[in-house]
Amino acid sequence: MSELQISLLGIGVAVVLIIYIYNWLQQRQHRRKFGAAFKHRHEDILYRPAEIMPTDELLVEKMEQVVPIDILPKESQPGYTIDAVCVLLDEKTDYIAMISPKSPVGTDALKLLWQQRFDFGKNVHVCGLSAANGEWEKVIADSPLAYTSFKLALQLVNRSGAVSEVKLMDFRELARMIAAQLHTSVVLPDVAKTAAHAVALDEFCASVDQMIGLNILPSDKHILTGNDVARVAEQYDLCLQADGAFHLLDTHGHTLFSLCNEDNTPFQHHTLDQLQVDGLTLLLDVPRVEQPSLGFDQMVILARQLASELHATIVDANHVALSEDSITLIRERIAAVEAEMRASDITAGSAQARRLFS
Template sequence: MSDLQLALIGAGIVVVIAVWAYNHWQERKLRRTVEAMLKPPATEQAGDLPGSGDDVGMEEGAAPGTDPEMIERREPGLVTEPFAAVEDHAAEDEPTGSRPPVVSADVPGNLAAATELPVQWTDVLADCILRFDSTEPIPAPALWTLQAGWSSELSKPFHWLAFDPEQGAWRRIDAGASGRYTRWAVSLQLADRGGPVSDSELTRFFDGVGQVTETLGARIELPAPGQEAMRAARIDEFCASVDIQFRFHVVEGSGGVFAGTKLRGLAEALGLSLEADGAFHARDTEFGEAFVLGNLGAEDFSGEALRTLATHGITLTLDVPRTRDGALAFTRMVAAGEQLARGLGGVLVDTQRVPLSEAMIAAMRGKIIELQQRMREADIEPGSIRALRLFS
């Protein structure tokens, strides 16, 4: 073996040792940081819960011949009954009748108390929820530091919550949170319009939460990732089967164009408002979305663009899962379409440019009612926080 080869081998050994030493130093540095965070200030009694500091804001949420455009995440399979499920404890005071249960009955027992958790971040149907308590208060910054490395790898909505005894309520924990807490919860959404959470993401979530609780001296019971993956797949399959949008157009009958200024005046007279997404929105009495009016062309609407815009058509869209009262919203949308057609001198047509008939309109309305009824039977109220999360 030549001197050069020996020198290269020696250099390689030195590099490996240096990398190992650096990693070991970084690990010890992080552990010392967390331990320093966990150590209560000298002025505190052991076990005391100091004030939480600055509060983190609690954020709120066809039939044959109709040929409406139905936008779906995928071609839905035939779902004859809602996904298997567990009773939604948040609705125990509501009559259930023969309504099917909603979340898998084999979910962990720590969900039994989930009624007190804020539904916009922790929903027993939409989320995998883990809860744990600690003997000693855990500083929010320490927990946030420990989870920062792996939580950014999660693609689905993910939240940490802690119970604030002074406020008597749960608060969401983020990078700016302060305070020390003994009662904790963490949630990961199981499905949305992007599909179900993956097996690998669930495994990463469970491993990460397990590492955090172990480091902080808390105990937690983790469900099997495969069990939660099956829940996610069932939820996604059902949601895909009802995830439909109905739309139709108003076009200029002779091939001409509509002036943007006139269109805006008519839309606002109908109670629609131009919003940041470049479309006019009709809202219900609770400010939920009823339907949307957009440009049939590629250009979004804006206050400036409408002054000079000339378009060959407009599109009205009703998003079935995200609309509270689909039948009422559809009636409003049809009436708005007819008034816009009259005011602009256009024609109300389906997506194949076939003029809408009363039979086609009735068939669409019937389908909307059917889809929303199926959602309610599965404990997903159309337009609710739960629906808005699952169909986002």
């Protein structure tokens, strides 16, 4: 590189530095002059949150009563539809907190609930009254919609038992905190009464929670493999599912009954040819099946077909051949459970029953 080129390069670098220093000085002067004006945050008018008023504890009403039904939209109103999940929410099966903000709000208003929804040991559902169409619908955390009212619901019972009074109190306090943040009222059921009702509901559910099994035992001379079971299962439209059992589905896509290994060893596609099966069990989950008496009749027919195909016998839990009288007694027991559930307004196989017996 010649001396001329070196000189020109040096001049260029010097000019760039001079310009950089000049711009820096100008920015510094502008910050000193106008900086105070930007110390206070200004809201974006297009994304302004709901107006926050000074906290007033009187706005959070500690009303120990169930939400009056007549203040809610009715399904019978012309053109009124409601999300399927929201239909199921009821004070008989859920602890429901009703929050009605003064103006429509988004799902960010329920941030505390999204953070704690898995802390209560039971399912939590949120339904919102849409500001756009005036209909109740299931609310999810990332929904972009605005709502004029919320129902926060904690399920009272499932197969693990009843919700505890402590968890109910925690849920109630969470609802109150959310209402306080929104500076609005909240309507809450009485915790002690709800806890007592949950225990009673759990006792009822336990009394009708019947799982009926028909065992299929191959003869001593017949060795049964996983491939044999898969072949006949497919023949009768049973599909292998993730739980390791073959399921027959009803018209709604729900399990009518399932076929599993008697010793609970799961069936898996990649091990069917290696699996030796000593016995099979057809299972009917009575509370979760529509018209379980008829479902049992279908299961008996299938059990006989499978027994014929697999050179096996239908037996009871003690591996004693199942007689026609025994099958009749089982069916009568199922019919009694079905009637008892219907009398208690929990129809076997309904969406509500599947919630409670999950």
